[in-house]
Amino acid sequence: MNDVKSIELITKATDPIYIGTGGYTIGRVDNTIVRDPISHIPKIPGTSLAGTWRYFMALQLQSYFKDEYRSDRKKRGEDYHSIKEKQEKDNKNDMNIKFLFFDKKEDGWWNCIDGNRFAALNCAGQDDFPNMKIMEDLNDEKPRHCGQCIVCKSFGFSKSDKSAQGLLSFTDLNILFFPVYTRKGTMWITSESILQEGGLIQSKHAKEEEAIFVNENFEGGDFLNLGWINLPMKKQNLTFKIPNGCELASNQIVIVPDHLISQIINSNLEVRTSVSIDPNTGAAKDGALFTSEAIPRTTVFYGKIHIFERSELNHKNICNALCDSKQYYESLGIGGMTTRGFGRMKVQLNCIGGNDEKHRCCDQ
Ligand SMILES: [Zn+2]
Structure with a gap:
């Protein structure tokens, strides 16, 4: 029987947020932002949220292959600093070590899901080889969704032999x-x-x-x-x-x-007027004046994440994965112009209803 759990999502912008509509002009603004078609109030679409979070979760998972493993190893009484160190000690190949890491299951340890040993950064973003099968050989390094890891299972994947809808659903x-x-x-x-x-x-x-x-x-x-x-x-x-x-x-x-x-x-809303710079002169380019609008910093947003429980992944695993990867919104941000001071926000996850199954974020 499938079960659905919901988490309340509160985010507070620390930068102005720009999520563009892609070439649509209202009044004096050239680069407009996404709005609700009925109320005309700007929003952050669930698609932007899901796309960035998938990437952040993959990024966080990959970080566990690196030096961050140290503290976790200590917890288990295996004190070595990195995969490389472990490799030198044991003289084993990288893939086997990856296997060792994820073979040990602990309740709530989202990064110890069995299938994670296939995970790569390519599990985020677009699948480059959707017509291939799910990954079953650890030495196969074709860049694609592996179809086995917590990222692929939480956000969904589609391969030639198997596809699954994601266990996560984001509202706007x-x-x-x-x-x-x-x-x-x-x-x-x-x-x-x-x-x-x-x-x-x-x-x-x-x-x-x-x-x-x-x-x-x-x-x-x-x-x-x-x-x-x-x-x-x-x-x-x-x-x-x-x-x-x-x-x-x-x-x-x-x-x-x-x-x-x-x-x-x-x-x-924040409206900015900018000019394009002529690369030859380093000065403003003639006729290249444009305006963009953005949602100002300190705006508070509200949304929900629904988690379906299916297969070996439970609500706790996925919650913890979301909690551990949400910090990237404070550094990498969401939407456009993130290299120009836009897009950063703080993310808070709150359990809804009974707190029988508290996850990491609610324990703070
Ligand atoms: Zn994957």
């Missing part, structure tokens, strides 16, 4: 709290619909008011400006619990009417 990351500059400093806006979608509140007020709501301890007059728009402000006890990973206090939050939030977000 939608904006939960969006930073806006006000006369009282930066405030993070949200709306009742967004809070309900994120499971923070159960029901909305029956009648939508033309006012914004702040927490009762917020100090300020009767109006607050959100960027250029000045709105009447009411105080209320904001009772919902702010999820782990948001790093916000309740008096930094403003609830705006559902029909206004898209307008306010879209008029407070």
Whole structure:
């Protein structure tokens, strides 16, 4: 019987985030970002998330073949520094050592799944040889999805003899709290619909008011400006619990009417104007002025990851694999222009519901 577990995903941008639509112009912006077609609010699509995470998990798994093994070996009472050292000691070939590492199973040890001995960096990205069989020979080094490792099984693979849908499913990351500059400093806006979608509140007020709501301890007059728009402000006890990973206090939050939030977000995006550089002169190239928009840093996103339990991989293995690889979002980032100061974010995974099976991230 298949079983589905869900994890709540909270991410907070530490850089502006640019996920382009690929050549589509709105108004004065040349390089536009992905938006929800109904609300017109920018988002991070689940496809971007799944693609990057697959790569990060493969990267993390490969790192265990290297020096990082030292601490893990120590845990098992086998003190050597690297595969190479072990190889010299035992005079065995590399592939056998890889086999030895992954032969030892421990509960929750995601990197000790049997099939991981076939894993390579090519298990991420596009499969170059989808018409070949799954990998069964350790000496076969054709760059492709191996179809055996935790990366291939979690994210899916398709080979000529066998294919499997991934055990992971990612939702889009939608904006939960969006930073806006006000006369009282930066405030993070949200709306009742967004809070309900994120499971923070159960029901909305029956009648939508033309006012914004702040927490009762917020100090300020009767109006607050959100960027250029000045709105009447009411105080209320904001009772919902702010999820782990948001790093916000309740008096930094403003609830705006559902029909206004898209307008306010879209008029407070980061818009940059750039020029292309002429490689011959090193100066700006004529007629090469372009603008790009991005979701500003400190925006908080909300999403979910569903994990299907099937075969020898359990919920814990996959959770731990996600936890151990999420740190790459803080260095390599997501989306476009990551070499130009875009795309970094902090990722938090929170268990939903009963904490009977806590994973690494929730133990922190
Ligand atoms: Zn693989």
